[in-house]
Amino acid sequence: MRHLSRLLLRILLSLALLAGLLFGMAWWYFHPEFTVAPGIVYTKRNGHELTMDVIRPANPSGSGVLVMVSGKWKSDPKKFQAWMAASFLRQGHTLIAVSHLSQPEATVQEIVEDVHRAARFVRHHAKDYGIDRNRLGVFGGSSGGHLSLMLATRGGQGDPNAADPVDRESSAVQAATVFYPVADLLNLGPSTENLGDGGPPKSFRNSFGPKAADLNEWKIIGRDVSPIFHVTKSLPPVLIAHGDADTLVPLEQSIRFKQRAAGLGREVVLTIRPGKKHGWSTMIWDAHLFAGWLTEHLK
Numbered sequence: 512m513r514h515l516s517r518l519l520l521r522i523l524l525s526l527a528l529l530a531g532l533l534f535g536m537a538w539w540y541f542h543p544e545f546t547v548a549p550g551i552v553y554t555k556r557n558g559h560e561l562t563m564d565v566i567r568p569a570n571p572s573g574s575g576v577l578v579m580v581s582g583k584w585k586s587d588p589k590k591f592q593a594w595m596a597a598s599f600l601r602q603g604h605t606l607i608a609v610s611h612l613s614q615p616e617a618t619v620q621e622i623v624e625d626v627h628r629a630a631r632f633v634r635h636h637a638k639d640y641g642i643d644r645n646r647l648g649v650f651g652g653s654s655g656g657h658l659s660l661m662l663a664t665r666g667g668q669g670d671p672n673a674a675d676p677v678d679r680e681s682s683a684v685q686a687a688t689v690f691y692p693v694a695d696l697l698n699l700g701p702s703t704e705n706l707g708d709g710g711p712p713k714s715f716r717n718s719f720g721p722k723a724a725d726l727n728e729w730k731i732i733g734r735d736v737s738p739i740f741h742v743t744k745s746l747p748p749v750l751i752a753h754g755d756a757d758t759l760v761p762l763e764q765s766i767r768f769k770q771r772a773a774g775l776g777r778e779v780v781l782t783i784r785p786g787k788k789h790g791w792s793t794m795i796w797d798a799h800l801f802a803g804w805l806t807e808h809l810k
Contacts, residue, residue, distance in 0.1 A: 542594060549588075564606075572806075574604050574809040575640065576649065576805060577662070578609065580611075584622055584654040584657075598799040603806070607640070627661075627662065628677070634682075648808070649662050649688075653692070657694070659692065667682060683747075687749045689749070691757055691764075697733040708726075752782045752801075753781065757789045
């Protein structure tokens, strides 16, 4: 009996040591070395300064990844913490956490304009941040995924005659990784946000400005800010992760975006998570896969 008790004690101690080791390794992994330049103002909107945080890993590779800090087209710089993107930092990506003015104080159209400005700003200051201006990626989920796809589909040359040199820069990105993005605002399909009247999503009726209340105007506005209508042969590689049980942004949004891109010979990889809704507990693993994919595509 005494021998059995000792054996059980040894097993319990071994398990405790193993648990401690695994916890220590996890803590270490999610706390990589980095430096932060916080609160860099990239533009102003409606009297508010819009900011970005530049997070540089200990061993930067020269690539830069814009992180769209956005959910429901609302943004708060405090919502993003570096540990959430530990895999990106460990693989040498410099992160640029971009915040925007939240709807409805800013319309979604204005938010799209501002994230394009953020991309131009980063490209203009690329040397300052140790980034190769031709190796920019973007990462976001939900409305952040929408904004990421807007950069992927509509990013392009600036105005060569602009007074501000930032506005002369391109807002193009070279790769995009997104979770469950809104791709088509005119065709919401089985989304719980679809009122069936052809108008904006029901929870965001005030998010696109007063003109969006007119269905004729909405068709113009909705098309303008729907990535699916702007897919061209210049679309950069895109990786999407989407749950097939998502009722807020149904999987068909990503499927149709992939199909549109495939029709033009462009690369969109869609990873479907069975049974997952609008977010899931193992998304940190998907983010790890995103980081590796960007490493390959931003060489």
